Amino acid sequence: MWIVCGIVAFLALLITVILMLPVFIIIKNDDDDQLILRYQFLWMTFGEDPNPDAPLTKALKKASGISQLETDHLKSSAEEVGLSTTVLQTVQIVFDLLREVVRVLKYATMKRFYIKLVCAEEDAADTAISYGKCCAVVYPLVGFVQSVMKVRKKGQHLDISCDYLGGEEQLRFDFVISVRLCHLLAALLRIVLKEAKRTADAEMESAKDVSQV
Numbered sequence: 001m002w003i004v005c006g007i008v009a010f011l012a013l014l015i016t017v018i019l020m021l022p023v024f025i026i027i028k029n030d031d032d033d034q035l036i037l038r039y040q041f042l043w044m045t046f047g048e049d050p051n052p053d054a055p056l057t058k059a060l061k062k063a064s065g066i067s068q069l070e071t072d073h074l075k076s077s078a079e080e081v082g083l084s085t086t087v088l089q090t091v092q093i094v095f096d097l098l099r100e101v102v103r104v105l106k107y108a109t110m111k112r113f114y115i116k117l118v119c120a121e122e123d124a125a126d127t128a129i130s131y132g133k134c135c136a137v138v139y140p141l142v143g144f145v146q147s148v149m150k151v152r153k154k155g156q157h158l159d160i161s162c163d164y165l166g167g168e169e170q171l172r173f174d175f176v177i178s179v180r181l182c183h184l185l186a187a188l189l190r191i192v193l194k195e196a197k198r199t200a201d202a203e204m205e206s207a208k209d210v211s212q213v
Contacts, residue, residue: 019182024111028174041181063192089198096194100187105149107183112155112176113145120163120170131162149177 026038039046115138119130138160145151155176 021181022178023181025177104183104187108149108177108179110151111178114157114174116159116172118161118163118170120167124164127162127164
């Protein structure tokens with residue numbers, strides 16, 4: 001009996017520790033300005049070779065409702081239930097996803113917030129104007145990020161400069177976001193439950209319409 005209780009307690013402790021571990025979300029661009037999105041958990045890295053046709057990816061898209069935002073599904077849905085119903089369903093899905101993203105960000109920490117931007121135009125006056133526009137975009141963005149999540153000061157580096165000699169424009173960004181696994185799983189569970197309820201309601205409504213014909 002004590003052995004069973006000990007095993008159960010150990011498993012419960014192990015699961016708790018795993019759920020409290022951080023997941024690192026890496027968003028950056030490479031030298032070819034290609035967007036790179038990676039996920040790190042413990043020693044494992046995901047997203048290096050994304051496969052949209054992978055069974056797990058398809059299952060997550062369907063369970064969360066993301067698959068309904070794809071172009072092919074939107075076209076078929078508009079033909080079946082009408083454009084207005086499709087738009088309403090799409091807005092509901094997007095709103096639910098955004099709400100969960102904002103909720104998760106409250107528990108997240110920006111470990112690295114790196115932006116390097118070089119403004120360069122053929123004319124010095126145009127370069128100065130470009131610099132002003134970039135500052136008007138970047139600094140409010142920084143303020144917004146700081147308002148919705150924690151930002152580690154040591155990991156923050158903003159470099160916006162001008163090249164009046166007409167060099168090449170440059171934009172480099174590197175963001176590392178840390179959030180505990182439990183918060184991500186809780187958000188995913190809420191999204192899946194909402195999508196399941198939405199699907200069940202749609203099926204009930206469809207069945208009602210068929211029975212009234």
